[in-house]
Amino acid sequence: MAQAKGPDNGPMGPDTGPRRTDGAAVRRAFDRREPAVHGIAEQAGRLSEVCRDMAARFQRGGRLFTFGNGASATDASHLAVEFMHPAIVGKRALPAVALGNDSATLSGIGTQEGFAEVFEHQLRAFSTTGDIALGISPDGRCPNVHHAVAAARELGLLTVVLSGGAPGDAPAADHLLVVRSADPLVVKESHMTLYHLLWEMAQVFLERYGTELIA
């Protein structure tokens, strides 16, 4: 197997020589995923804190609102359905809504107020103090995610952000989990692992604490 690259140079990398579509190109592509996954392990302690805080909100009746753009919008939907209808039989269904699913609302807000407002508007209409807002942005720079997270903080929601690239670009939030890669596809895959862990570990907190309130 080819040696895994340290820093992420993006698909094909700068040093891949002549263009070939063969098994070696596939192996290089897979190798490029590994540093980002190491980064997840390094954030395990923080991940545990996010899950504890999310579980505490769910225990008190909070609901989860997820949002992102493009491929991250599909991740927001994926995360919401994990909570609403767990793939593992016997796990507790928890209330979650992805704010990118309603194209009528998205295009309506986008046309009238601008696309930067599409998630903030929905949060202001739907959410209450005690809920959870979770934004996903592969480079941390999406204006509508920034607006929504800022509004959520103002409204008293727990705010969680999954981003990539440089941490400084992400919106200020209660919890920030950053995938250190400049390749949006590598970031997306590690976001998938992160939100699967968020779901599973939030369930663990809820099960293990039972009726005892999580601080």
Added chain:
Amino acid sequence: MSDVPRTSDVPSGVQELYPFLYQRPAEPDAVPAEVARAARDKAAEITALRRAVVAGCAGEIAACAEAMAERFAAGGRLFAFGNGGSSTDAQGLATTFLHPPPSARALPALSLTSDAAVVTALSNDVGFESVFARQLAALGRRGDIAVGLTTSGGSANVVRAFEEAARHGLLTVALAGHDGGRLAGLAVLDHLFVIPSASVHRIQEAQATVCHTLWELTQHALGGSSHTARGDVR
């Protein structure tokens, strides 16, 4: 209510994967450390799984990407489908082809779960097992590409979609998990990638890597740039 799930409530596969999560007795104070340990274990698990996939499928992934590129070059379009989390992954795949990162070439792709009117109409009037097959029958043409994602390999609507796609001469690309389920015995498939894991989540994460690599190599074969990185952020 018990502090821990009764072991009888938990599918045996899950307990085998993560036995410590279901051990008694539970001291809530110990949960954060256990959860952090589980996160590290699962990060190691996805890396090991990706290594197993690439060891078994690298050549097939490259061949599949070449076949997809040939279809796109000849005017073919891509249709993606799946259920639940896999439906969102199919949407993610479609939007990556249709609206890729800057500098890559946009390619025609459509997710068959995005239109709630079509999905509910077909499900209500015909049956959920036909929800993708009917759309492929209407929209698909010889030379197009059908990509279906399922973690079990057993989703009836995905199996039917592939049968319909093959009848119409589409290239059929299947992503499954576990042992491949019903898809493993489906002779009409041109390409089948089975992710050898019992974890739905790890399967989906490894499938995403397969999809992204197919996208990257398809771009490469078509001569477009798939450079998506803006530089080193470390």
